[in-house]
Amino acid sequence: MKHYEANFDGLVGPTHNYAGLSFGNVASLNNAASTSSPKSAAKQGLLKAKALADMGMVQGMLAPQERPDLHTLRRIGFSGSDAQVLSNAAKQAPAVLRACCSASSMWTANAATVSPSADTHDGKLHFTPANLVDKLHRSIEPITTGNILKATFNNSRYFSHHQHLPEHASFGDEGAANHTRLCSEYGHAGLELFVYGQEATNPLAAKPKLFPARQTLEASQAIARLHQLDDDSAVFIQQNPDVIDQGVFHNDVIAVGNQNVLFYHQQAFVDTQAKIAEIQRKFNGQELHFIEVPTAKISIDDAVKSYLFNTQIITLPSGEMAIIAPTNCQDNPAVAAYLDEVVALGTPIKQVHYFDVKQSMQNGGGPACLRLRVAMNEMEVAAVNQHTLMSDALFARLNLWVDKHYRDELAVDDLADPQLVIESRTALDELTQIMKLGSVYQFQK
C-alpha cells in the first residue's frame, strides 16, 4: 500500500488583518494596526498549496472560521442587530472585537494534533483540535475547527475525532506546531515528539520569564493518551524557556522534522543531548539525521525574523526532500547562505523552494504554520472529502471565489463595518458548497 504525508493548508479568511493580538509573537506585535490585504493573503496561500500539489504532493485545504464572531460577542452581552453588536463592541470593548475578527485559523499547524494510524493502538488516524487557550482570539477556534476537520476527514472507519482538551491554562494546547513525527517511511510506526513550554502542575519547573509558554506538558501527555500512543512511540521535550522569551512562541519556529530528519537550532530544547539519546533509542537503531544549527551560524534573532525553521520539509515523489521556505529567508544573508549549504550536507534534503507568504509572515505565520500534516495510506486518502483536495479545478474555483468576495485592503477600523459580516458569511456559505462541507458554521445552524 502507498503512503503519503498530506498537507492541509488553511485557506486565509476574508477578515485577515493585523491587530497585534499575540503577545510573545514578535511579528504580530510589530505589525499591529498595519493595513492588510485579505485578497493577496489568500492568493499567496493558494499559490503555495498549488505548487506543492504540482510537485506531486497530496495537498488539501481547510476552510477558515466564521469571522467576525458575533456569537462570542453576543455571549458576552452585546445585543441587538448585528450592526449594533459591532458598533457597541467597537466602543466598549475594542480589543475583544479585534479578537473576534481574527483570521488566525489560517495557521492550521495550530488546528489540531494528528497521529497517523501507523502509530495508534486502534489503527485509526486521530485528531484532537487544539484549545489555544493562551490567546483569546485563538481560544474561540476549536469547536468550529472540530466541525471542519470532521467534514474534511468524514469517515469514522478511518478517522477518530476527539474533543479539544479542557479549556484551562493547565492544558494549554497549540496543536501540531509543537509536535513532530519522525519515521523511516510514512506508513511505518513513527516516533512522535511533543515539545512543551512549561509544566503546569510543577511550580518549580523552569519556564519563560517574559512571554507565555503556550503548551503544557500535561496537554501533550493528554494528547498522547487520547491518541493511544505507546510510551515507546512518544518523546516529551521541553522547549528552551530562554528562546520563548526571544519570540519563539511555538516549537515550529525553532525546529522541524520530516521522516528521519530533525532540523533544529542548537538552543531549541532543554537537555538536548539526553533527548537526542532518547530519540535514538526509541527509533530502534534506524538511520536518523540530526541537523543542529549552531548559534554561531544563525542567531535566535535571525531564526525568528527569517523563519528558517518554520519551513516545511517535504518528501517529493522522487524520494528527495525539499525545504519550502518563505522568501524572507532569502532576504537574510546568513540564512540564505545557510540554506545554500544545507542541500550539500549529505542528508536527504536536496532542494529549497521559496514562496512569498508575507501577508501571513507579518502576523508570525510562515509556510509551516499554514499547514496541518496528515500522514495517510492510500485508503485513508480515498476516504477524505475529495472536494477539499487541491487540483487545477479547485485552485481555479477558489481563486475566483477569493476575487469575488475578498477585499483588497482591510484596516483595523474596518472590522466594525457590518458589511464585512455579510461579505464574510456570503463567502463562507458558498465555500461550504464548493468544498461540500455541510453546515460547519454557527450562522448556518
Ligand SMILES: N=C(N)NCCC[C@H](NC(=O)CCC(=O)O)C(=O)O
Ligand atoms: N507557529 C505557528 N504554527 N503558527 C503561527 C501562529 C501565528 C498567530 N498569529 C496571530 O494570531 C496574530 C494575529 C494578529 O495579531 O492579528 C499566533 O500567534 O498564534
